[in-house]
Amino acid sequence: MADFPIIDPTLVDDYGVARYGTHAATESDAPIVTLSTQQSGVPFFLNSYPKPGMGYLYVKDLLGDDLFTKALHTYIRNWNGKHPMPYDFFNSMNAGGGRNLNWFWQRWFFDSGYPDLAIGSVNKTGPGYDIVVQAKGSKPVPVDLTVTFADNTTQKIHRTIGVWETGATSVTVPVATTQTVKRVSLGSALVSDSFPKDNTWEAK
Template identity: 45%
Template sequence: PEFVKKLQASFTSDSTIHIATVQDLANKNITTQNATNTWTWTATNISDVTCAVSNHYDWDAASVLVDDKAHRRVAVQAAFADGSEDFHHYVQFARNSLDWFSHNLPGVPYPFPKTTSVQGFADMEYPMMVNDSHETDLVFAQLVQDHEIAHTYFPFYMGTNESRYAFMDEGWATTFEILIGTAERGKKAADDFYKQFRVTRWIHGPHEKEQPIITPSPDVTFGAGNNAYGKPSLSYLALKDMLGDDLFKKALHVYMANWNSKHPIPWDYFNSMKAGSGKNLDWFFYNWFFTPYYIDIDLDKVDKTSGGYTLSVKNIGGFAVPFDANVTYADGTTETFHQTPIVWEKDQKLAVINIKTSKEVKSIVLDGGIFMDANEKDNKWVAN
């Protein structure tokens, strides 16, 4: 009964409650000592069930408010070996994840009554549970847990087929990973990790064997991980950049409302985002999902005009990416002109950018940020 009281108290607690500690385990008084015990779990509207059993793990618990209108809280728990320092933080890490995902992006209240983080060996997601390895780096540990919990929405809430279209779940988890990471650690740290872990591995080639993201996962013979994680994530972030945060979120909600639990395929995503945004995105989705493209833009030439400067930017790699034109003036001042992927709508091979300024330009550098360029040497122009 005393452990039941702790568990029940955790359902309304923001603070971590230690339901079972090392001393409790040593005393062997957590479970009623009957010849046989039966545990019963009940869940509704769930795509699958997983459970974990241990007689030597700590058990921590708390809860978090995920739905402000309904005043709904969900249970947040962790089970782990006492010597794993990172897992002592996992209840609060998970509370932060569920709070952020519920209130920001995807901005859908966590749809299940509970989440549990169990120390294991796989870094793997399950409905209402994640199985994470012990990590000595707390920042990395939180990032991995964020990623796995993000899978609650894709694939589980949506019911997407991750074995056929891995980009429909891993791509989204990778996207949410950088977005929540920005909130947790700041833009530079989140961007640096994303570039190192999700983009650097493939952006510098070779690109001759690239396959379209739409290729069914079992049929991908080159860069399977890139097609599942980095490339689709960049497509989602590029669309967010082009539509703007509010319209992107509105369209995403149309997709999720239309298709949760109904096993959507990529075309359901494409059509829902078009309907939700009110935009014709056919060209964008074709560009990102149906071509063997990569990222490589070239600042081909710069012409001075009466109102400023005109930039001719070639798209050698093909992907419709956002980028900044970072301008340094002759007086030493600088200015950034951001370009969303819309600049590629009419001509995906050449974009003409007009920079309005009365100042003399000394140099211009194109910078894609996390949209790393395969060849940065042709991204700079210097005035004669």
């Protein structure tokens, strides 16, 4: 038996992530659940690989490894050897995870739109700072912040797609610190953003 190469776990493969951000909500993009006979081109690629892959990754991030595995096993038990449709997968994941994720399935798999987060403001507070992140696009994506302090140390802050479940268009992320924040950057290699120019804040 041939030895398979060991994949370096520190590598981040953003194949298709940035590409989706570029093409989202253009004529090259369509909802994942779209009837089509197309078997090549940008729309087929996006809907076959990066978009559903990111959707599953974001749900896994929301549920956590154990609950996501339980939900996935529920789907497998329900539909092993059968012919499931997308709705069957979604319903099984809801049942297995014990959580109604229809808000995400609808917006990520059925609706048009694009992913776009932005830093709205960074405000000094008593305990530290409040960072306001705005959802300018309609696709729910995780919030990943890198906060750089005056001494050049950094803090990474993560919020799952759950912050957008209620339809909120902004979320406030508190940072407890006695240091001065000099820079905040938003985004990660696994989160598409169609307009990343508003993802950085610099202290004046």
